[in-house]
Amino acid sequence: MGDIESVGVTELPDDFTDDPERILLDVREDYEWDEAHVRGALHIPLGEVPGRIDEIDxxxxxxxxxxxxxxxxRIMEYLLNRGIDGTVVTGGMVAWIAADKPVDGGPDAP
Known part of the structure; x- marks a missing residue:
């Protein structure tokens, strides 16, 4: 996908909660977030990102x-056009779960 950088899930930490250097932006819909998400991720659905860009450090x-x-x-193309750099997580949450990385949410969540 052109000049957009990507990274595999195994190259990322399991938890972004107290990571002062990195932020994981989850652009899925609310119901997808509720099913499973990465600990410490920032959730802003795709369609809301332009109006909530100030919430991203x-x-x-x-x-x-x-x-x-x-x-x-799609959102990285939008952000790059506004001078904001970032990296796409290749395979998304499907790859994250397939790699057996931990998630929060879902029916078994506390």
Missing amino acids: LDRELFVVCRTSGRSY
Whole structure:
């Protein structure tokens, strides 16, 4: 996808909760977030990102995740056109779960 950088899920930490250097932006819909999400991720659905851009700490390295990567590439194209760098998480949450990385949410969540 052109000049958009990507990274595999195994190259990322399991938890972004107290990571001062990086931020994981999850652009999936609310119901998808509720099913399973990465600990410490920032949730802003794709369609809301332009209006909520100020909620993203742009001083941190930005990673974007969705279900399989399609929405992540779309929002990264939008952000790059506004001078904001970031990296797409290849395979999204499908790849995250397939790699057996931990998630919050879902029917078994506390």
